[in-house]
Amino acid sequence: MEIIPVKTGRAYEVTVGHGCADAFYDQLAARHRGKRAAIVTDETVDGLYGEAVRRALEGRGIPCCKFAFPGGEPHKRMETALEICEFLHREGITRSDFLVALGGGIPGDVTGFCAAVYLRGVEYVQIPTTLLAQIDSSVGGKTAVNIDGGKNLVGCFWQPSAVLCDTAFFDTLPEETFADGVGEAIKYGAIRDAQLFEQMRGDFRRNLLPIVARCIAIKAAVVEADERDTGERMVLNFGHTLGHAIEKHSGFAVTHGKAVAIGMQMMADACAQNGLCAPEVPAAIRDCLERNGLAWRYDAPLEGLLAIAAGDKKRDGTSISPVLIRAIGRCEPVSMEWGAFAQFMAAGGSRA
Numbered sequence: 001m002e003i004i005p006v007k008t009g010r011a012y013e014v015t016v017g018h019g020c021a022d023a024f025y026d027q028l029a030a031r032h033r034g035k036r037a038a039i040v041t042d043e044t045v046d047g048l049y050g051e052a053v054r055r056a057l058e059g060r061g062i063p064c065c066k067f068a069f070p071g072g073e074p075h076k077r078m079e080t081a082l083e084i085c086e087f088l089h090r091e092g093i094t095r096s097d098f099l100v101a102l103g104g105g106i107p108g109d110v111t112g113f114c115a116a117v118y119l120r121g122v123e124y125v126q127i128p129t130t131l132l133a134q135i136d137s138s139v140g141g142k143t144a145v146n147i148d149g150g151k152n153l154v155g156c157f158w159q160p161s162a163v164l165c166d167t168a169f170f171d172t173l174p175e176e177t178f179a180d181g182v183g184e185a186i187k188y189g190a191i192r193d194a195q196l197f198e199q200m201r202g203d204f205r206r207n208l209l210p211i212v213a214r215c216i217a218i219k220a221a222v223v224e225a226d227e228r229d230t231g232e233r234m235v236l237n238f239g240h241t242l243g244h245a246i247e248k249h250s251g252f253a254v255t256h257g258k259a260v261a262i263g264m265q266m267m268a269d270a271c272a273q274n275g276l277c278a279p280e281v282p283a284a285i286r287d288c289l290e291r292n293g294l295a296w297r298y299d300a301p302l303e304g305l306l307a308i309a310a311g312d313k314k315r316d317g318t319s320i321s322p323v324l325i326r327a328i329g330r331c332e333p334v335s336m337e338w339g340a341f342a343q344f345m346a347a348g349g350s351r352a
């Protein structure tokens with residue numbers, strides 16, 4: 001078991017390991033004596049783990065209530081957040097109690113958002129059960145819901161008070177959902193760690209625990225340096241400007257991590273075509289994606305994707321902040337005039 005500290009304004013720890021849940025619950029119960037917990041999850045995860053988590057907490061003296069909503073991006077919405085807040089109020093959850101975000105990134109983002117706004121802020125802990133949620137969404141305090149205009153367009157920064165990353169949850173994770181996490185994991189290698197990237201060109205599953213821990217450590221360091229996403233943290237958006245557009249364009253048939261994978265490839269192609277990195281860089285990304293069974297192209301006209309990306313929160317006046325890749329392990333957010341960005345992307349090749 002490894003403990004990774006996250007030294008943000010509200011500091012907390014990420015507990016990482018295989019089968020480390022009981023140790024985490026013991027600590028949680030010791031710290032939260034006299035409090036109540038509201039577990040918030042999606043219906044699938046509820047069926048798999050909802051009652052076990054409730055029993056684990058109640059068995060340690062923490063009374064629980066539980067709310068489960070249907071999963072998927074269409075339910076990552078204000079309406080769901082409102083239902084959760086009404087539920088919390090009916091259950092008498094007060095500012096001295098806490099929420100438990102149990103599941104993938106969708107329950108994580110929505111529950112975090114509710115924790116931030118219910119009673120103007122209550123504590124929450126993250127118990128992520130997907131690879132993507134363990135290595136990315138459960139750490140860093142970005143909470144959000146979608147609106148018709150696009151992904152994560154309403155939300156706020158609200159750090160959790162503890163995170164449990166127990167890879168035993170992956171025993172029930174479908175291969176397709178695991179693959180979404182692989183997409184974001186490759187992002188960590190691409191932006192900050194060439195050695196991690198190489199490890200992921202090998203046997204991902206065999207190296208699972210060190211990969212999970214390394215991604216979390218990178219995320220913690222980036223978030224500590226720029227908690228509010230005004231500079232360095234934007235690097236975590238590598239592949240996302242086009243990735244979010246692909247998700248929306250596909251009606252969410254292409255899920256987040258897979259869309260980010262294609263977005264990374266498109267950006268790497270464009271960077272190579274514009275002379276910002278060697279052609280070996282997009283070739284390495286494509287190879288890494290292929291070895292992990294991830295698609296690297298999406299058949300849609302670039303113009304349509306750019307029109308959606310124009311509504312992204314990274315657009316600022318007439319400019320946008322894409323993340324460019326210079327080498328494997330070295331990415332940087334930049335500010336570009338919108339027209340220049342469109343031309344820059346048009347030079348890339350990984351699309352129809």
Ligand SMILES: NC(=O)c1ccc[n+]([C@@H]2O[C@H](COP(=O)([O-])OP(=O)(O)OC[C@H]3O[C@@H](n4cnc5c(N)ncnc54)[C@H](O)[C@@H]3O)[C@@H](O)[C@H]2O)c1
Binds near residue numbers: 133169256257
């Ligand atoms: N806040 C952040 O920093 C951040 C970072 C990355 C992604 N995100 C967001 O995260 C979301 C994607 O997260 P996700 O890929 O975890 O999706 P998800 O939450 O929809 O989970 C994917 C599917 O897996 C199921 N599932 C979850 N855990 C399971 C388990 N252990 N066994 C079996 N099934 C399980 C869920 O019910 C769901 O059907 C997106 O909305 C994305 O925008 C947020």
Ligand SMILES: O=C(O)C(=O)C[C@@H](O)[C@H](O)[C@H](O)COP(=O)(O)O
Binds near residue numbers: 136142236237
């Ligand atoms: O934590 C961050 O910062 C990230 O950018 C992580 C991303 O993987 C995540 O998908 C995030 O939600 C995207 O950022 P957003 O600001 O576009 O919502």
Ligand SMILES: [Zn+2]
Binds near residue numbers: 136184260
């Ligand atoms: Zn992401």
